[in-house]
Amino acid sequence: MKNLNNMNKSTKKNMVTYGIVLAMFIFCVVYTTTGMASHLFRGLLVPVCVNVILAISLNLTVGILGELSLGHAGFMCVGAFVGSVFSMAAEETITSVWIRFPLAFLVGGASAAVIGLLVGVPVLRLRGDYLAIVTLAFGEIIKNIVNNIYLATDVNGIHFAIGVESYNNITFDAATKRVYINGAMGITETPNDSNYFVGFALIFITLIVILNLVHSRTGRAIMAIRDNRIAAESVGINITKYKLIAFVISAFFAGVAGVLYGHNLSSLVATKFDYNYSILILVFVVLGGIGSMRGSIIAAVILTALPELLRGLSDYRMLMYAIILIVMMLVNNNETLQMYTQKWFGGLNIKKLFTAAGSKKKGVS
Amino acid sequence: MNFLSYLISGISLGSVYALIALGYTMVYGIAKMLNFAHGDVIMIGGFVVFTAISSSLTSPAVAIICGIVVCTLLGVVIEKIAYKPLRNATPLAVLITAIGVSYLLQNVALLVFGSASKNFPNIFKWCPDWHVTEGLTVSGVTIITIAVTMVIMIGLTLFIHFTKPGTAMQAVSEDRGAAQLMGVNVNTTISLTFAIGSALAAVASVLLCSAYPLLNPYTGAMPGIKAFVAAVFGGIGSIPGAMIGGILLGVIENLSKAYISSQLSDAIVFAVLIIILSLKPTGILGKKISEKV
Numbered sequence: 001m002k003n004l005n006n007m008n009k010s011t012k013k014n015m016v017t018y019g020i021v022l023a024m025f026i027f028c029v030v031y032t033t034t035g036m037a038s039h040l041f042r043g044l045l046v047p048v049c050v051n052v053i054l055a056i057s058l059n060l061t062v063g064i065l066g067e068l069s070l071g072h073a074g075f076m077c078v079g080a081f082v083g084s085v086f087s088m089a090a091e092e093t094i095t096s097v098w099i100r101f102p103l104a105f106l107v108g109g110a111s112a113a114v115i116g117l118l119v120g121v122p123v124l125r126l127r128g129d130y131l132a133i134v135t136l137a138f139g140e141i142i143k144n145i146v147n148n149i150y151l152a153t154d155v156n157g158i159h160f161a162i163g164v165e166s167y168n169n170i171t172f173d174a175a176t177k178r179v180y181i182n183g184a185m186g187i188t189e190t191p192n193d194s195n196y197f198v199g200f201a202l203i204f205i206t207l208i209v210i211l212n213l214v215h216s217r218t219g220r221a222i223m224a225i226r227d228n229r230i231a232a233e234s235v236g237i238n239i240t241k242y243k244l245i246a247f248v249i250s251a252f253f254a255g256v257a258g259v260l261y262g263h264n265l266s267s268l269v270a271t272k273f274d275y276n277y278s279i280l281i282l283v284f285v286v287l288g289g290i291g292s293m294r295g296s297i298i299a300a301v302i303l304t305a306l307p308e309l310l311r312g313l314s315d316y317r318m319l320m321y322a323i324i325l326i327v328m329m330l331v332n333n334n335e336t337l338q339m340y341t342q343k344w345f346g347g348l349n350i351k352k353l354f355t356a357a358g359s360k361k362k363g364v365s
Numbered sequence: 366m367n368f369l370s371y372l373i374s375g376i377s378l379g380s381v382y383a384l385i386a387l388g389y390t391m392v393y394g395i396a397k398m399l400n401f402a403h404g405d406v407i408m409i410g411g412f413v414v415f416t417a418i419s420s421s422l423t424s425p426a427v428a429i430i431c432g433i434v435v436c437t438l439l440g441v442v443i444e445k446i447a448y449k450p451l452r453n454a455t456p457l458a459v460l461i462t463a464i465g466v467s468y469l470l471q472n473v474a475l476l477v478f479g480s481a482s483k484n485f486p487n488i489f490k491w492c493p494d495w496h497v498t499e500g501l502t503v504s505g506v507t508i509i510t511i512a513v514t515m516v517i518m519i520g521l522t523l524f525i526h527f528t529k530p531g532t533a534m535q536a537v538s539e540d541r542g543a544a545q546l547m548g549v550n551v552n553t554t555i556s557l558t559f560a561i562g563s564a565l566a567a568v569a570s571v572l573l574c575s576a577y578p579l580l581n582p583y584t585g586a587m588p589g590i591k592a593f594v595a596a597v598f599g600g601i602g603s604i605p606g607a608m609i610g611g612i613l614l615g616v617i618e619n620l621s622k623a624y625i626s627s628q629l630s631d632a633i634v635f636a637v638l639i640i641i642l643s644l645k646p647t648g649i650l651g652k653k654i655s656e657k658v
Contacts, residue, residue: 162629
């Protein structure tokens with residue numbers, strides 16, 4: 001108990017966040033090993049992990065850095081494709097999945113981080129909605145290019161083409177031809193290495209890195225930029241450097257989530273990573289409370305599971321999803337409605353339920 | 366000669382983008398929000414006109430008027446129910462609500478009309494193709510699209526500058542609080558903006574579906590996002606900017622489809638946007654915002 005009291009406030013809050021993830025993990029283990037879990041539930045576990053990692057990493061950009069990014073799925077796309085190609089290529093040389101899979105995460109995450117750096121340099125000069133639209137544009141460019149990439153090998157080496165015309169012009173040695181990325185058909189032979197154990201391990205790693213970053217000197221500098229850019233600049237904080245740090249780390253974990261996603265299903269197509277996916281991740285962040293990692297986790301879990309839980313409504317489920325989303329936003333953000341909900345539910349504050357107590361009110365201005 | 370025909374069809378496509386972009390940019394200028402559901406209003410407009418025509422009770426002209434009326438009402442209702450309660454919330458909360466409305470409209474359309482693509486009838490058959498020279502033909506739809514857009518743009522510019530509600534809109538976009546103090550009814554003005562934006566979306570839907578006749582619940586999404594890009598391109602909040610941005614975007618898209626690569630045209634369009642924004646960070650006609658310390 002003495003130890004607990006000595007911990008500062010932020011550490012305690014972080015412990016609660018880790019505790020929630022741990023509780024979810026234990027629940028999943030117990031639920032699946034006792035055989036009560038349905039096929040549907042098992043199928044949902046990895047997508048939930050993917051979305052939680054995405055939500056946490058986007059929250060670093062949106063909540064901590066305070067810049068609206070609508071291209072998060074683009075970084076995920078890079079990670080997913082690079083990671084999958086790596087796994088396919090290394091499948092024979094590195095037979096142990098214990099070495100190959102972590103390497104795939106590193107390679108996928110690193111390549112997404114490199115793209116994040118390339119995107120970040122021009123993008124972070126812009127402000128507000130312009131920045132949002134340029135990240136959206138970058139996401140679409142990445143999707144569009146990846147959708148037209150052809151990558152194959154044969155005895156003569158590696159063949160790479162953009163566009164189906166140039167791909168058809170390549171002559172292959174038919175016996176040794178192996179297709180990695182087949183344009184719009186994407187990747188079809190990724191080994192299915194993902195499971196929820198890996199997923200939860202990655203959630204923990206992401207949380208540890210990002211929560212420690214937020215509470216470090218770097219994190220304080222980043223938040224100072226969010227709260228007042230000019231004041232931060234005037235006390236000597238290097239704006240570009242810290243913005244890039246946040247952006248690149250965010251892109252790295254989006255890439256890692258992409259690798260997890262890519263190794264979950266055997267088929268991987270670029271069109272999945274469109275702006276709708278980016279917006280979905282943003283919905284997790286905003287609904288969970290901007291700047292609150294715990295909120296992002298809870299929102300990502302609920303909103304990923306919701307369409308499946310509403311399956312009983314069959315055709316009406318996406319309609320209900322949309323209505324729930326609108327109503328939640330209205331209830332959370334309208335002063336008059338909040339007054340009524342407090343009156344009706346007394347102590348149960350809906351806003352607190354969803355945004356988690358520790359959320360930072362000051363988000364994007 | 367080929368270049369000219371690509372250019373003209375680019376201008377025609379760009380005019381449609383410009384009409385949609387006007388809706389985005391006006392709402393942004395006045396309500397300071399990104400109305401992501403705008404693209405889906407276009408889709409609803411397309412379905413209303415399609416249903417009215419295929420029921421063969423009405424003439425195309427009546428069908429188009431039906432579409433405009435429904436879209437206008439829809440725009441106002443969406444504003445009243447979903448956006449008005451969030452007038453004082455953070456812009457991001459409003460953005461997410463707009464996304465929710467967008468999902469809602471898509472799924473309502475999916476339930477009512479099904480996911481299969483409908484073939485939109487060509488209602489501009491009466492307008493003959495124009496054979497300019499040997500090898501250069503401009504289709505009737507293209508002529509009508511460009512003409513209608515021109516008329517609407519001139520009308521809108523006159524409305525904004527020379528009528529009382531138009532001046533009120535300018536005032537609200539400049540400073541909402543000050544406008545309210547001067548006796549401008551802000552709520553009515555915002556509703557009016559949504560009404561005009563949605564009516565323009567209905568017109569755009571007819572023009573768009575006549576040129577690209579496939580209609581399904583997701584028809585509005587891509588033109589919507591392109592038009593949004595066009596609005597930013599021209600400087601969001603600026604009406605002439607939306608017109609220029611829309612037309613430029615259409616021309617760039619068509620020319621890159623014709624000369625560079627049809628599959629990568631989207632990437633090229635967005636790349637041009639990024640280049641322009643890195644050179645001029647607030648778009649072509651956007652105002653430079655000076656920051657107070």
